[in-house]
Structure formats: C-alpha cells, structure tokens
Amino acid sequence: MLDYYDPSKTDPGTGGLNPDLDYGTPPSPSDAQVSVSIDGTTIRVPEGTSVLRAAALAGINIPKLCASDNLEAFGSCRLCAVEIEGQRGYPASCTTPVAEGMAVTTQNAKLARLRRNIMELYISDHPLDCLTCPANGNCELQDVAGTVGLRKVRYGFQGENHLDAETDDSNPYFSFDPSKCIVCSRCVRACEEVQGTFALTIEGRGFESKVAAGQSEPFMDSECVSCGACVQACPTSTLMEKSVIDAGQPEHSVVTTCAYCGVGCSFKAEMKGDQLVRMVPYKGGDANHGHSCVKGRFAFGYATHKDRIKEPMIREATNAPWEVVSWDEAIAFAANKLKDTQAKYGRESIGGITSSRCTNEETYLVQKLIRAAFGNNNTDTCARVCHSPTGYGLKTTIGESAGTQTFDSVIKADTIVVIGANPTDAHPVFASQMRRRLREGATLIVIDPRRIDLLSTPHGGKGLHLPLRPGTNVAMVNALAHVVVTEGLEDTAFIESRCEPRQYNEWREFIAGERNSPEAMEAVTGVSAQLVREAARAYAEAGNGAIYYGLGVTEHSQGSTMVMGIANLAMATGNIGREGVGVNPLRGQNNVQGSCDMGSFPHELPGYQHVGDPAVRARFEDVWGVTIDDEPGLRIPNMFDAAIAGSFKAMYVQGEDIAQSDPNTQHVEVALSALDCLIVQDIFLNETAKFAHVLLPGATFLEKNGTFTNAERRINRVRKVMAPVAGLEDWEVTMALSNALGYPMDYRHPSEIMDEIARLTPTFTGVSYEKLDRLGSIQWPCNEAHPDGTPTMHTLDFPIGKGRFAVTEYVASEEKTNRKFPLLLTTGRILSQYNVGAQTRRTENSQWHHEDVLEIHPSDAELRGVHEGDWLGVSSRVGQTVLRARISERMLPGVVYTTFHHPGSGANVITTDSSDWATNCPEYKVTAVQVEKVTQPSAWQRHFEQFDQRQHQLLTPAAIHAEASDATALK
Amino acid sequence: MSDQQLQHLIKMVNQISANNLHHGDAEQSAEVIATHLRKFWARSMKQKIIDYAESDGLELSTVSRLAVKRLSEPQEA
8 A cells, every 4th residue: 555654643752753654764873964855845854864765754655665664775676766867867766865955856757667667577477366365455566566557567477487486384473485576685684684693595696586594494494583574574475474364464453562571572463353463563662663573573372372261260279170250259259368367377477479471550559459458568579580689789889770771772882791691582672683783893792601692693793702600790790890990991080970989999999809800710700811801801991881681690699799790890981871881681571670660579669669768658658548567578489488487378479470480399389388378360370370279360461551661661551452351451350359358449541550650659750651652652760850751871870879889799609519419500591482481382482492401511411421302300409300401512511501481391490599698589590400311200290290280170160070079078 | 487487597697698798897797787687678587587596596607696686676767
C-alpha cells in the first residue's frame, strides 16, 4: 500500500517521524542543515541525508526495493532513480546525498519508463501467484509494480528463471522460498548491519546470484540466530513468518513491550481478532529501534500453550489432587489460610515474593499488600538472586540503584568493558548495538572465565579477553584500579569536583598498595599482569570507557564489593556523567529494574526509600492509611531458613519459580514443604507450584495493561491485546486478595496504580500513562527537575551529592576447590532459552536447546576419560546431578559450565547457599564440584521425575476423581 | 529454633565482618557492621544473633561479637 506522510499520524517519542513509514535510508547525524527542492517542494534536512530520505521527509515517496531506513544505502535496484538539475543521467536517490540548492525531479515520463522497465525485468523472473502468496496485502514488490504502472512483461515467462528453487523450511518460525527472491540483498545486509551475525551472503554472480545461509546450508544448520531481521527486511514473501503463512495477514496491531530480557524491546503485536499472528519489532521503540531476537520475535506461543493454568485451584495438602474452584472461593481460601497462620504464629509468620516478570503496577501492589495487609516487610523479589548487589553497590557509591546510561550511549563508547555478562545470548538486541560499535572500531575488553561470543564479533576491532578464575572479580577490579592510580591515568579534575575527598583518599591509599598490583594479583586471578595493565590503559585512556556487567559480577560472595569496585573505576577515570561512558548493569528479566524500583526489597519502600526512615514511612502511611513496620523484613533465603525453623509458615508468590531458580534446590524444597500455605500465582504449574496449596492463574504480558522498566531505567507501556485466560489480570488478583484480607484496594485501571506510585516515589513524580502515551517511553528520574525523564544520569552531581569511593578489599570465597571437589562450576544462559525456561521450553525454541549440558575443557575431560555426550555426575558439597558432557575450550582447564533452563537438569541442586555478604545474593557463579562418568540419573533427578509426574497427575480432572476418597480423608 | 538457621546467621555476620575490617580500628568496624545489620536484617534475625551472642557467641569472630553487642544496645532514632 502507498504510505502518505501525515504529521498528525506521527507516533509519540519518535522525533516527529512516523515509525510506520520507511524513509529509505538512515538519518544523517549532522547538525548542519541544507536546503533542497524536490518536485518544487523545498525542505531543509541535515547534511548527508540522501535524496531518497529528503523526499520521504517532504512526503514524496520515491519507489524503492533495495532501500530501507535501517540499512545503509546499496543502490542495486535502481528504482529510486531521479533527475537532478544540472546532473547527467538518472542517479539513484538512495546513494545520492543532498546538496545545498539541489533541485530534484522524482516523477516524469522518462523516469516512469525507466522504472517500468526495471519492474518488467524483476517480474519476468517472479511467480505470478499473488492471490495465493502469503505476502499478499503486505508485499513491497506488488506495491511497486502497482506504483510504476506495470502492465505487461514483454519478455514472457518462458525464459530461464528461478521459479523452481526449493523452499527451506528448516527454521521453525520462518520459511525461505528463493523462488520469490529478487536478490535485493536486504536480508544479507540486515544480518550484517542490524544483527551483526553475518550468517547470510549472496552466493554466485549475475543470474546465478542467490541468497545463501552459512555455507549454503539450511538456515537451521547455519550460524543464523533467528533474530528475524532478514524476515522483516524482505520486500517479498521469500522470507516469511510461518504464522503468517498459516493465518494470513494480521488486521490490527498494538504496540507493547517484550516480556523476556531486560532490554525491553518494543513490539507491534499484530493481531487477527484476539489471535496473535506475529510480533514485529517496533521502529519507534527507543530500546530496540526496530530490532529483535529469537525470543521476543518468535517465542510467544507459550501464551496459548495447552499447559496454561486456566482456573483457580486449591488443596489442603501438597499430595492431594487440585480442586478447581471459583475465583471467590480460591481468594477466600487463601485469605483465610493467611489470617489463620498469622493468628497462630504471629504477624511476621507470612510474606510474599513480587515478580520481576509482572508489571510495575503489579509489583507495587504485591509489596503494598505485604506491608499494608500482611502488616510486615517480608517482601522480596527475584532480584535477590540476581542484581541485589547492584542496588547496594551503586547506591553506596554513586547514590542510585540503577544503570547510568541509555543503550544508545554505547555508540559513543571508545572502549567497551564487559564483565561477567554474555550479551549476545542474554541481551541479544543490545549486543547487536554493541557489535555495531565494535565494527566501527571500539576496543572490547571481556573479563569473564568463558570466552564469550562477543569476542568473535565479525569485523570487530581490538578485543582483549581476561579469562579470570571464577570468584576473583574483586582482585581483578582492584588490579585494574591500581594501574589507573599508579600509572597516572586518573581523571583528577573529575575526582576533585565530583567525589568526596575523604573516601577518595582512603581508597587511593588502599588501592595503590602493592598487594593490589596486577603482579601481586596474578596468582589469584590467573590473568597475566601485562594483560591487566593493557586493559586498564585501554579503558582509562580511551576517551569514553563504558562498563557493562551482568550476573557474573553480582552472583558472588563479594558481589556488592565488585559493584562498588566497578563504580570506583568509573569515578577514578571520570567515565561517568555523559554519553559513551557509565556503569551499566545488564538486567536479566524484563522488569527486574522495575521490581526493585517498586519497593520489592524488605528494607526499602518504592523508590529505594528505607523503611527505617520515619519521614518516608509517614508519607506512605498517610496515603495507605496503615502503620508500616519500621524494621526490614526477611529476604528470600532468610524466609527459607525461617520456614525450616518453623517460624515462617505462609507465602504468596507471584510469577517467580523459586524452586527452580534459587540455589541449593533440596534446601528450597524442604523449606517450601514446611509451609502451611503456599499461594502461587503463575501461568503454568511451575516447580514452585508443585509445593502449593493455592494456584491462581496468572496472565501473560499479552493479557494485561501496565508498564515494564528496562535496564536503562526506561518505563515502557505494556498493552493488553487479548483477554486474560482466567478472566483476571494479575493486579486484579492481588487486589481481590487484599480486599479479602480486610485491607481495601479499589483501582479501576493500572494507570491509577501508577498515579499512586508517582505520588509516593520522588523519582517517579512526573510519570503518568498520559505522558507515557505522549512520549512513548520515559527514563526515570522523571520529576520536576527532569519532566521528560533522564537519559544520562549523574551529569552534574550524584543523588548523594558527591561520589563516594569505597574500599574494596578482596576476600576469597569460602567456596574453594580441594581434592574432593577440584573443579569450579559456573552457570549461565543461552540465546534461545529464557531463565527457568517455563516460557521458551513451551515454544519451538527448544529445537535449539533441548537440554542443559555440562561444558568441560578437553584436558579435564581427558583426565576423567570423558567423551562428548557422556553422562556426567556433577557433585558439590550440597548435592549431585547428572548432565551430558560437551567438550569445550571456552573455559580454562579447571572450570566447568552449565545452564539452568530445564528443571530436570538440577543445576541448582549443586549450587550452594554461599552468598553475597551484603545482600545474600547467591553465589551461583562459583561452586566447587567433582565430575565423573556415570550411567544413570542422580537420586535427586529420579525423585524429581516421580514427583513431577505425580504433581501433573494431581492436576488432571481424572486424578481428582480417582483420588476423591484420598482428598476427603485429607480434609 | 533450627540450628541451621542460627548457623547461617553466624556465617552471615562473620562474612559481613570479614568484608568490613578496613574501617579504622575494631570498634569503628563494629559500628559499620552493626549499622549494616540494623539496615538490612529482619527483627527476628537480629534478635536471634543477639540471643546467641549473649548466651554463647563462640563462633562469632571478634569484630562480629563487638558488632552484635552494639546492635543490642538501644539506638537513637
């Protein structure tokens, strides 16, 4: 269809551009403006803008096929040819930059004939099956044929052609039908420029040219990561979503936010009625600018999976069958259990866990329920086990518990330091942006026991890998800072004007000590002093040095110390407070930033305001109408300990699978089994729900309204596109529970919850749904001082005034190797699966990763006679599990690695309850283990299998019938 | 009361101490540690560690013991 530029249709937050239009070539970053005349219309555009884009900005759409505004101009289709006064011939407008005073003609008889001739050639080698083609209704080739007025093909259709080319259906989500291909190279360029994988190429020359994946392999066997950029770029139906082939073109769409990782990509959910046909990354989204990964783009089928819990259920005991009941009955049952528990064991005997997958509004409501209706502060969230040290460490040093930059900031970084993170797998869309910058020549420093894929960025610049021993991060960051201080690489002007002198002097004296030198630390970290010095210089002398870190920093016994060490390093080098620099935690889950912001932690009310502060409590008490406990509550591991001790008896868990994701599974299972009442609200019967007494159906992100906050503090709208399967959005369920407990809540829409958040949270005072709809998204702080939000933080000062250096003494983890446990296990993620896998395991993503494996170095494998694919028993001080071996040189000898996406793998059966000293964040990244060949699953796995089967039986109506007598007896 | 719970609390407070030995002398470190416990530990956890310190306390490191003693003293708001 033809698109006409209509300023009134411009979407918010897009700088006046319409994200639904393709302007042909990317914007020019130039500040200088030039004036051009296009078909008599004069327009001023930035210098360097293409004629094609300038025309589009003037509302004139020049036909094009190989151009797209997310790709550099290519100039191959020649359809965008124009006439320029004073120039000979017909230059391609996509590759021709504007010049001052240029006069362009986009339409005349000659141009029309030229374009028609080109289309005639294209169509002479293209199937004429438009009526039955899946792209019908959304085909650029068809549109351009219409636009140029193609009426006949003089060449006929009998000549040599590509119409018999075979379709590649290997990818589960899209098909590749080369018979429809016009070889415009958009897919190849999208794979290179947008995604940065370089999996596609044009093979052959001339008439033989064709798009090929990898070494002319099926897509699934190639390096393709199934991000969908090629599918989106394709102007025909060559690369086409299978869901569209099945369902036909969608008829309406809604812009919403992905519920996978902390990048928080904006998507258009394209619908047919209430059926989601496809998710298309939204160009107007400021986190992703129209890019996506295999999870957000394709792995949404879990929302309509048969395993969804569709009705509320209750049971008296965890070995009893589930009884399907009405919402009212389930809520009353749960509320009575909670009241009875408190009556019997006291006010502090119950608590709850907020969800980092749910919306800000839902998270806010759960912690409010706990503080106001339960009357205690026993609230925590999954950030406990991932980024709680970020909260502690950043608040202590730079005064705010959040990353300092936008994602876009990386485009101005000269040296990018990645510590304990694996962006290409865990934050893929941001990784593509990083790779873009690496291709432009930025230096990459990776501090990680594993050789991550970012180091193999095609056409990347200089890359340094510091493969340190797990558990020695603090030793490493101290050594880096030592080099900065002793080699005169400090930014003294920044330190003097922005940092507290007393803390700085203390720190400086400490860090300059010989024991922190790279030479002294070499024995601890295992990384050569020379390499450490080189890395420190590359960061400090870069101009702009930016640090990105993940759970490889936080999930250690010194996680908080390491976060402070990173902040020290950034302050010492003045790498904070402008674009291109900063300290950036890469958040794991979609709303883990939000769940922390919303007061999920037991010691903090929303906005990181301590419960011990009487003035803070007074403001909340005034609005909430209750007295708030002035003491912090229990954190998740403390809840487990108290449950086993018998003082903590009931728990409300919303959207969090603690039985799979928390360490030392057997300990968690004992704790959950000790509860008198466990209320689980989730979309599936997850591992935790198998220990529950009340199961409340959750709603997916497609079924509710609200907001998520991503890793760059960006608050994005989540918009409902289909009805919740069980009738209620999650916030409505929490509200019902609160009302049943006697604490009234009466919100009619999540926007009213956000209004309350804005009243009580100083960094949110300017946030409203109206503003979010108007601006598209907002990065907090958003208040009187920053009415439109704050892309870059700490530009002038810190929320605590001056920055506070912290002394970061290296204290070795107590989790040490010995003769019995000679290897160190570290854990991580892979691209296709997400967290505990509850969602992605129920999609075709499992084709890429159907089981967790143990990666082991060839030398460790040889020592144990282990071959690829062998079953390996992995034992730690707390448990044993069995995984298949994969021989890998990504880690150094002595280190083994696995993922935790499948519950039966039992990765967390072996992780211990060793934790961060400041926050109790578990030390997932360091577990001393032994590995040996075995022939059968571990005892825990065999038990898991039985328990899992039994719990699924208890869920089916047949079981309820068969077990009826049993159930009555239990009541 | 579970021994395991107490064991975890002892381990935690000793760990906090081990990471905060750089704030001047033992008394100053103890104050930093006590402040940390006040800010981040639940009421019941504080009470348990205080009870333990008063009744036995042998597994607490020296600085931990000083810190828990401070924790048990009344605090100005």
